Amino acid sequence: MSDNYTVVSLFCGAGGMDLGFKQAGFNILWANDFDEDATITYKNNIGNHVVLGDICQIDSGEIPNNPDVIIGGFPCQGFSVANTKRNMDDERNFLYKEMLRIIDDKKPKIFVAENVKGLLSMEKGKVIDMIVKDFEKIGYSVNYEVLNSVDYGVPQTRQRVIIIGNRIGVDNIYPDKTHFLKDKKQQTLISSNNGLKPYVTTKEAIGFLSDVKITNNELLVGGREIHNHIASTNVSDKFWARKHDVDQAQICDYLRGWRDSSEWTTKKIDEHFGYKHTAGHWFRKDNNSGSIPNPDDWWELKRILNFDDKYDKQVTELIEKEIVFEQSLRITNWDKPSDTITATSPEIHVNKKRRLSVRECAILQTFPDDFIFYGSLSSMYRQVGNAVPVLLAKKIGECVIKMLNQYVGD
Ligand SMILES: C[S@@+](CC[C@H](N)C(=O)[O-])C[C@H]1O[C@@H](n2cnc3c(N)ncnc32)[C@H](O)[C@@H]1O
Numbered sequence: 001m002s003d004n005y006t007v008v009s010l011f012c013g014a015g016g017m018d019l020g021f022k023q024a025g026f027n028i029l030w031a032n033d034f035d036e037d038a039t040i041t042y043k044n045n046i047g048n049h050v051v052l053g054d055i056c057q058i059d060s061g062e063i064p065n066n067p068d069v070i071i072g073g074f075p076c077q078g079f080s081v082a083n084t085k086r087n088m089d090d091e092r093n094f095l096y097k098e099m100l101r102i103i104d105d106k107k108p109k110i111f112v113a114e115n116v117k118g119l120l121s122m123e124k125g126k127v128i129d130m131i132v133k134d135f136e137k138i139g140y141s142v143n144y145e146v147l148n149s150v151d152y153g154v155p156q157t158r159q160r161v162i163i164i165g166n167r168i169g170v171d172n173i174y175p176d177k178t179h180f181l182k183d184k185k186q187q188t189l190i191s192s193n194n195g196l197k198p199y200v201t202t203k204e205a206i207g208f209l210s211d212v213k214i215t216n217n218e219l220l221v222g223g224r225e226i227h228n229h230i231a232s233t234n235v236s237d238k239f240w241a242r243k244h245d246v247d248q249a250q251i252c253d254y255l256r257g258w259r260d261s262s263e264w265t266t267k268k269i270d271e272h273f274g275y276k277h278t279a280g281h282w283f284r285k286d287n288n289s290g291s292i293p294n295p296d297d298w299w300e301l302k303r304i305l306n307f308d309d310k311y312d313k314q315v316t317e318l319i320e321k322e323i324v325f326e327q328s329l330r331i332t333n334w335d336k337p338s339d340t341i342t343a344t345s346p347e348i349h350v351n352k353k354r355r356l357s358v359r360e361c362a363i364l365q366t367f368p369d370d371f372i373f374y375g376s377l378s379s380m381y382r383q384v385g386n387a388v389p390v391l392l393a394k395k396i397g398e399c400v401i402k403m404l405n406q407y408v409g410d
Contacts (some may be wrong), residue, residue, distance in 0.1 A: 005404055008063055008106065010055060010072030010099055014041040014383035016073055016365060017114065020393020022046065024401060026075045029064045037375030038383050042178065045371050055098045060105035067106060071389060071401055073114040096131055104138045109407060110400055111135070113163040114388050117146055120161060131163070140165030143172050147392065150337045151177040153197065154389040155205035156364045158340045162396060168407040175395035202260035202338040202350075210349070214357055227372045228380060235348050243317040251291030251311050256283040257306040272304065273297065332356060338364045343385030358384060366391040402403040 009018050009031035015038075019026055031050040033039055042050040051058075074096045096113070103111050113131075120128050124234040128144070135142045142165035149158040153173060164172040183197035208222055212229060219226040259266070269279040282301070284290030293301055295316040300314075332338050332347040339347065341364050344358045356364075358373055358380045367391045 001368040005068045005401060006064075006066075006205045007069045007071055007103075008108070009065040010039075010070065010102065011074050011075065011095070012042060012050060013386045014038045015046045015050075016387025016390050017073060017393045018042070018046055018391045019367070019371070020388065020395075021069075021071060021397040021400075023390065023394045024397025025117065026069070026397060026401075031068055032058065035379075035383075037379040038386075040374045041372070041380075041383055055095070056104075056244045060102050063102060063106060065110050068110065068404055070099070070103050070106060070108040070111045071113075072111075073386075074099050088183050090114045097134075100134050100138065103135070103140075107139075107167070109168045110164065110166045110403055112396060112400060115163070117161055117162045121145070128161075135163075139167045141167070141169075141172070147174065147396075148180075149389045149392045150199050151179055152389075152392050152395050153179050153200060154337070154364075154366050154391050155200040155202055156338045156341060156389065158389060158392075160388070160392075164400075166403060168409060170403050170406045173402050175392075175399050178395075199337050201335050202332055202364065203334045205338075206251065206356070206363050209269070209271045209357065209360055209363075210352070214354060222351065224369050226359055226369060228358040228362065229360075230377060230380075231349075231360075232345065232377060232381075233353065234345075235353055235355065235398065238320050238322060240318045241321040243319045244314045246292060246311075246314045248290055248292055249284065251315065252282060252284035252290050254311060255293075255301070255307070256307070258305045259283055263304050264304060267303070269301070273300070291368065341365055341385050342381045345384070346381055362383065 005026050007018070007021055007026045007028045009015075009021075009028055011120045012018050012031040013034045013035065017033070019030060022028060028047065029049060031042065031046075032053060032055055033050070034052065034054045035376055036052055039050045039052045051062075088253040092218055099111075099113060119131075122128070122318070132142045132144070137260075140319070142163065144161050144163040146159055147162050149156055149160070162174065164174070166172060178196060179199050180196040208224075209226070209229060212219060212221055212231055214231045214233075216228060219229060259269070266271075266279045266283060269282075270276060273279070281291045282293050282297075290300075295318065297317045298312075301307075332350055334350040341356075341361045346361050348355050349360070358377070361381065362371065362373065365371075365384055365387050367384070367387070368390070375383065
């Protein structure tokens with residue numbers, strides 16, 4: 001019976017993954033995180049079984065025995081491509097060892113770990129190999145897949161590595177996609193799309209909150225009880241911008257002229273820089289809009305193509321400018337699924353002079369309306385941004401139930 005299957009949850013955060021597993025039919029016995037606000041949110045929404053504390057200090061004797069499944073999104077900052085200190089010496093990279101320790105002690109039938117996609121490229125793949133081997137050594141049959149939430153009906157592009165391991169001799173099962181990108185080309189394919197539904201857009205998910213004034217008080221909007229519709233109104237940022245006006249097309253055509261009269265092909269230039277298709281944009285291939293190299297690349301390009309000084313100033317002189325919300329590149333998508341909701345400052349609302357509210361982020365992470373977050377604004381943003389989208393977690397949970405149902409042993 002699926003509702004008897006039990007879970008121990010490590011690094012549970014506010015409980016996105018746990019709620020999804022609960023919705024799939026699991027009984028969560030014990031959960032842990034060392035972020036106090038996250039545990040308060042967890043307690044108020046999921047259950048009292050959450051324990052506040054550093055996992056490194058918790059003896060497995062304190063954790064219930066015989067869980068069917070152990071789940072955990074071990075911290076990913078150390079692994080993230082966004083983090084420049086991404087290396088194997090970062091002690092956060094070894095928190096998965098805590099998960100390994102507890103899994104080795106508790107011997108669940110199945111474990112599910114979640115992480116950022118950057119994990120796969122870390123140390124040229126050595127880190128993921130090490131993780132897989134470590135779990136294999138303690139008796140699990142392990143593999144992983146990169147899942148994009150948007151393919152499962154979440155109104156957000158969010159790619160995560162899901163690692164599943166089992167010691168019960170079954171195949172690890174990952175969810176089938178339920179949604180697809182309906183672009184011009186694919187519209188003609190709708191009828192043959194095997195019942196897949198189009199991606200859910202940001203507007204469809206949070207459009208109803210656009211004109212609702214931000215407040216942390218409870219609201220009733222279109223029959224929905226809304227909490228945490230609170231947002232940062234800091235929508236300006238400093239950034240490095242070009243000091244002078246530039247005409248991109250003109251500069252790209254100029255670069256193409258210099259390339260044509262040199263020995264260099266676009267392919268060779270890409271190889272020289274270690275890029276895949278970047279140089280094609282610098283030279284405005286097929287007269288499509290081009291993009292100007294960044295200053296470092298400009299100087300290197302100049303060295304190899306030996307062009308004159310005509311555009312040096314325009315391209316390389318930068319000044320710090322204030323970026324205001326109308327100009328921000330980080331304005332959220334509206335007619336597409338949103339970009340990844342992050343744990344720090346969320347994107348700026350497409351029509352408003354504010355960032356997305358905690359509730360808007362929570363909806364894009366498929367938290368239900370009655371799931372209320374606690375803590376300061378930045379803490380709530382962090383809890384929401386750290387979470388596995390509930391809907392994706394539910395679908396993963398359903399796969400784990402299928403695996404457990406195939407097991408005929410003890
Ligand atoms: C990516 S988040 C997990 C989010 C969660 N899976 C969800 O769906 O909501 C990682 C969590 O690990 C917690 N964490 C980091 N180091 C920890 C430690 N040493 N002990 C306990 N929790 C820790 C962080 O506080 C954070 O909430």
